[in-house]
Amino acid sequence: MKNKKFGGRHPERVRASERPKDLSSGDLEGIARRVLDLSEADETEVEISAATDALTRFANNTIHQNVAERTLSISVRAVVDGRTARATTNKTGEESLRRVVASAAALARNEPENPNLLPMLRAQKYKKVARFFAATAATTPEARARAVKRVCSMADKNKQTAAGIFSSGSMRSVLANSKGLFARYEQTRAEFSVTILEENSSGWAKANSPDVRQIHPDALAESASRKAAESRQPRELAPGRYTVILEPPAVLDLLGFLFYDFAGTAMLDKRSCLSGRMGKKIFGENITIWDDAYHPLQWGAPFDGEGVPRQKVLLVERGVPKNLVYSRATAKKMKAKPTGHGFSLPNEYGEAPMNLVIAGGDQSVDEMIRATERGILVTRLWYIREVDPYEKILTGMTRDGTFLVEGGRVAGGIRNFRFNQSIIEMLANADMLGPSVRAAGEESFEMVVPAMRVRGFHFSEVTKF
Amino acid sequence: MQQLANWAMETVKRRGASYSDVRVMDIRLRDISVKNGEVGVLAESESLGIGIRVIASGAWGFAGTDRLTREGVQACAAEAVAIAKASALAKRENVALAPEQAYVDTWQNPFLKDPFRIPIERQIDLLLAADKEMRRVKGVTLAEGSMSFRRIEQLFASSAGSSIHQIKMQSGAGIVATSFAGSEIQKRSYPNSFGGQHMLAGYELVESLDLAGNAQRIAEECVALHSAAQCPEGQRTIILGSSQLGLQIHESIGHPIELDRVLGMEANFAGMSFLTTEKLRKLKYGSDIVNVVADARLAHGPGLGTFAYDDEGVPAQCTPIITNGLFTGYLSNRETAAAIGENRSNGTMRTESWNRLPIIRMTNISLNPGSWNYDDLIADTDDAILMETNRSWSIDDKRYHFQFSTEIGWEIKGGKKARMLKNPSYSGITTEFWNSCDAICSRDHWTLWGTPNCGKGQPMQTMGTGHGAAPARFRDVKIGAAFAK
Numbered sequence: 001m002k003n004k005k006f007g008g009r010h011p012e013r014v015r016a017s018e019r020p021k022d023l024s025s026g027d028l029e030g031i032a033r034r035v036l037d038l039s040e041a042d043e044t045e046v047e048i049s050a051a052t053d054a055l056t057r058f059a060n061n062t063i064h065q066n067v068a069e070r071t072l073s074i075s076v077r078a079v080v081d082g083r084t085a086r087a088t089t090n091k092t093g094e095e096s097l098r099r100v101v102a103s104a105a106a107l108a109r110n111e112p113e114n115p116n117l118l119p120m121l122r123a124q125k126y127k128k129v130a131r132f133f134a135a136t137a138a139t140t141p142e143a144r145a146r147a148v149k150r151v152c153s154m155a156d157k158n159k160q161t162a163a164g165i166f167s168s169g170s171m172r173s174v175l176a177n178s179k180g181l182f183a184r185y186e187q188t189r190a191e192f193s194v195t196i197l198e199e200n201s202s203g204w205a206k207a208n209s210p211d212v213r214q215i216h217p218d219a220l221a222e223s224a225s226r227k228a229a230e231s232r233q234p235r236e237l238a239p240g241r242y243t244v245i246l247e248p249p250a251v252l253d254l255l256g257f258l259f260y261d262f263a264g265t266a267m268l269d270k271r272s273c274l275s276g277r278m279g280k281k282i283f284g285e286n287i288t289i290w291d292d293a294y295h296p297l298q299w300g301a302p303f304d305g306e307g308v309p310r311q312k313v314l315l316v317e318r319g320v321p322k323n324l325v326y327s328r329a330t331a332k333k334m335k336a337k338p339t340g341h342g343f344s345l346p347n348e349y350g351e352a353p354m355n356l357v358i359a360g361g362d363q364s365v366d367e368m369i370r371a372t373e374r375g376i377l378v379t380r381l382w383y384i385r386e387v388d389p390y391e392k393i394l395t396g397m398t399r400d401g402t403f404l405v406e407g408g409r410v411a412g413g414i415r416n417f418r419f420n421q422s423i424i425e426m427l428a429n430a431d432m433l434g435p436s437v438r439a440a441g442e443e444s445f446e447m448v449v450p451a452m453r454v455r456g457f458h459f460s461e462v463t464k465f
Numbered sequence: 466m467q468q469l470a471n472w473a474m475e476t477v478k479r480r481g482a483s484y485s486d487v488r489v490m491d492i493r494l495r496d497i498s499v500k501n502g503e504v505g506v507l508a509e510s511e512s513l514g515i516g517i518r519v520i521a522s523g524a525w526g527f528a529g530t531d532r533l534t535r536e537g538v539q540a541c542a543a544e545a546v547a548i549a550k551a552s553a554l555a556k557r558e559n560v561a562l563a564p565e566q567a568y569v570d571t572w573q574n575p576f577l578k579d580p581f582r583i584p585i586e587r588q589i590d591l592l593l594a595a596d597k598e599m600r601r602v603k604g605v606t607l608a609e610g611s612m613s614f615r616r617i618e619q620l621f622a623s624s625a626g627s628s629i630h631q632i633k634m635q636s637g638a639g640i641v642a643t644s645f646a647g648s649e650i651q652k653r654s655y656p657n658s659f660g661g662q663h664m665l666a667g668y669e670l671v672e673s674l675d676l677a678g679n680a681q682r683i684a685e686e687c688v689a690l691h692s693a694a695q696c697p698e699g700q701r702t703i704i705l706g707s708s709q710l711g712l713q714i715h716e717s718i719g720h721p722i723e724l725d726r727v728l729g730m731e732a733n734f735a736g737m738s739f740l741t742t743e744k745l746r747k748l749k750y751g752s753d754i755v756n757v758v759a760d761a762r763l764a765h766g767p768g769l770g771t772f773a774y775d776d777e778g779v780p781a782q783c784t785p786i787i788t789n790g791l792f793t794g795y796l797s798n799r800e801t802a803a804a805i806g807e808n809r810s811n812g813t814m815r816t817e818s819w820n821r822l823p824i825i826r827m828t829n830i831s832l833n834p835g836s837w838n839y840d841d842l843i844a845d846t847d848d849a850i851l852m853e854t855n856r857s858w859s860i861d862d863k864r865y866h867f868q869f870s871t872e873i874g875w876e877i878k879g880g881k882k883a884r885m886l887k888n889p890s891y892s893g894i895t896t897e898f899w900n901s902c903d904a905i906c907s908r909d910h911w912t913l914w915g916t917p918n919c920g921k922g923q924p925m926q927t928m929g930t931g932h933g934a935a936p937a938r939f940r941d942v943k944i945g946a947a948f949a950k
Contacts, residue, residue, distance in 0.1 A: 054548075055924055058555065059730045066552040067527040067924070068544055069820040071514075088510035090531045103509055110585040111504050112593075141526075141551035149555040163732035165923045195733040204733075269500075270606040270645035348498050348505030348609070382736070385857040387870055387890070387947045389650045395868050395947060397861045399736075418859075418866060418892070420947050442734065460946045461892060463866035464739075 023050040032176040041078035045177040053169035056144040061152040078104035136188035136212040139168035151221040164194035185301040196224040203227025204400035227401035231413025243375035244457040248439035256444020264330035265350025283319040283427035291353035297438040305344035327351040360450035361433030377403040417459035470622035476542035482519040486623040490819035498611040514819035523559030524552035529820035562799040567626035572773035576667030580614040598680035604688035607643035627778040637663030642684040653687035663915030665767040696889040698945030706853035711914035711932035717895040719830040721864035724801040736862025748792040751899030757787040761828035768931020769915040770828035779812035817926035831933030835905025844880040851875040868892035890947035906935035
């Protein structure tokens with residue numbers, strides 16, 4: 001039956017016994033122990049990650065790229081006389097391991113002493129997270145191709161053109177040091193993203209999850225198809241300030257630009273837009289934000305780049321920025337406690353919240369549309385860049401499904417706008433929030449985020465399509 | 466390297482591939498940064514692996530691995546074929562490639578000083594000296610500097626008989642002063658923003674930049690921006706400095722001429738292009754003085770887009786992109802060239818690393834020099850704004866509507882450089898903008914800039930590209946929209 005569906009062809013499979021064997025957590029731990037044994041530095045840390053990733057890419061209703069990769073990274077940080085540096089290799093032979101250990105120490109010896117360097121952490125306890133799904137790791141090129149084939153057939157049937165990706169992969173990592181710390185993490189990842197094009201319109205949808213069974217390519221493609229159809233023959237509106245309804249990916253892509261400002265290091269460096277604004281009500285009463293690596297819709301390791309357990313941190317409470325996140329060194333400088341958000345050392349940016357959860361409301365996008373006399377519905381934003389780092393003015397474009405809302409209903413597609421908008425002002429003017437969902441965009445990392453209706457959003461120019 | 470390639474190609478042939486090419490790449494990196502008098506990043510890395518691309522059952526497959534035993538390479542090769550056959554489940558037509566000869570060759574870019582042989586402490590000292598000069602200026606709240614070096618050794622081999630060995634050495638460095646005061650953050654960079662200048666060169670490039678000698682100047686400009694007047698809104702004549710013009714070329718010429726975008730292959734992520742195929746040799750892209758080439762040859766200069774052969778085994782070429790204002794060429798590969806009826810790829814397939822599929826990338830996309838002396842251009846300009854050093858950039862997904870802002874601006878009044886302006890920005894439509902160009906400075910003012918961080922593709926790949934430009938003047942451009950209330 002399956003073969004008949006695909007024209008009777010039998011794709012040649014790589015037999016399970018022929019497939020390259022993934023490195024197990026035990027393999028990685030063995031390499032880590034060997035690295036630590038080889039090092040003569042005062043302190044040594046080793047990060048090892050092994051990943052298998054595959055991505056099927058389609059456009060013009062056909063698969064045009066289809067790739068897979070297996071990668072390994074063995075990264076060693078040495079501390080010598082109060083100095084630290086990092087060397088990385090992807091070679092596992094004894095000679096390569098000796099060389100990478102020696103390189104890290106040699107680099108460290110040749111830099112000035114670092115007065116802020118802290119001793120490495122001892123063993124830590126971590127909360128368990130379950131983010132490795134066998135079904136995702138076992139996804140085959142044929143399974144991805146079959147899903148893509150269905151989406152392309154749907155587009156053909158609708159006289160539309162589909163483009164997108166279907167990816168799947170897995171990674172295992174170990175972080176260990178000579179003080180006895182040993183942290184392990186494994187995760188799978190699946191993602192489907194689709195753009196459906198018509199002659200003068202397009203629609204887009206995207207989802208990702210550690211569990212491939214949570215990814216529904218047909219439903220995503222149908223949503224994108226509907227948007228493309230509903231935005232045909234877009235009309236041009238004059239630039240200006242509009243009420244906007246931002247779907248979750250659009251909110252995500254904007255807010256991603258705000259959160260490096262919640263790093264203690266950014267505050268010390270005086271490049272945070274929160275300088276002079278902590279504890280002040282700068283956003284609306286309805287804006288509350290956490291960083292929470294343990295949220296069921298989040299992913300990522302329960303420890304940071306030095307092995308500090310990640311903590312749930314309340315960043316904004318009812319419109320007031322309350323807390324920052326800290327690496328160990330930044331915490332010491334700022335007389336705070338580490339929150340488990342530090343990057344691997346040595347680095348210059350310190351830390352950042354990477355598991356954002358924005359509190360939602362109870363109004364759906366449909367309810368927002370019904371409650372809007374005149375406004376713009378935005379599916380997705382594109383090429384967002386920071387124009388003013390303190391007022392947090394961002395510029396970018398709408399893309400793949402921008403609609404006029406009139407009299408409480410969607411009144412058709414419009415040509416894409418350029419915006420120049422402060423996101424501090426935006427979060428002060430958000431008057432309706434949807435339920436928080438896991439969303440994926442292109443400009444920022446994944447978040448748990450609601451749709452938002454925002455008053456007075458500034459569209460400064462309009463493009464030609 | 467050749468043995469690894471042979472294992473791969475023997476396996477894919479046995480499994481039914483009709484074409485294959487293989488890249489074995491050995492990549493070495495060194496990254497150093499300093500911040501406020503301390504070392505930030507100090508890291509080296511090496512990565513060796515193989516990427517195997519095949520056509521089987523008329524469709525593409527690719528697999529990459531760093532397990533370089535015979536078994537590891539053969540398993541990777543078998544996976545590439547299996548993936549190609551899975552691709553065939555959803556193919557419309559068999560892949561067709563424009564013809565190309567086989568080559569056996571060796572090439573290395575020239576350089577004077579191997580940056581990996583320069584002592585680390587000397588490199589750190591150079592950055593710390595510039596950092597110190599910036600922090601001596603009152604009002605500077607953050608001083609940063611960075612260097613990065615790349616050595617890429619690669620073997621390309623194909624089932625058509627090519628065996629091409631290339632070594633590329635790349636160096637780059639830059640500094641940044643930042644000042645926070647009141648409710649404003651201002652920044653000045655040298656010699657360019659977002660990492661400085663990068664070229665296919667050795668450590669001699671870093672030494673030639675004189676970072677410490679320029680540190681005080683940019684620090685003083687950074688602090689002075691707080692008290693400068695705001696760039697006005699309206700329609701004005703603008704003069705762009707060469708590094709800003711380099712990025713303008715990158716975004717509004719380099720990307721839209723990528724033929725994979727034009728043909729819809731990037732529609733889901735990077736987007737498409739307004740340069741649909743019927744516009745080739747018909748569209749008036751720019752004014753008559755605008756001449757742009759895509760030139761990967763060493764004769765063009767040691768840019769980040771310079772090589773002897775691309776990652777599909779096609780020799781480096783110079784392609785006229787805009788000729789006296791007329792749109793005359795795309796960036797192509799063997800597949801897209803065949804798709805639009807061209808008889809040969811113009812050699813722009815490039816890959817970030819062994820584990821990534823080569824895709825169409827910019828090489829050196831450069832605006833040819835004009836005839837103006839810079840001082841004469843300023844003297845010839847009655848009322849304009851000079852904008853220098855990029856601060857932000859954004860362009861729509863068809864590369865038509867753009868907005869750029871720069872770190873600093875200067876009024877030009879009555880042929881003279883007058884007061885400093887802060888927060889300059891300009892925006893427009895690509896073809897309208899290039900058609901408004903009425904003066905380009907001469908080769909004496911021309912620089913081949915390196916953009917080390919161009920992102921494209923899924924999975925994302927970062928690539929270095931080159932952009933030669935000299936300061937140029939544009940009439941009746943919209944300015945100030947980024948900060949309009």
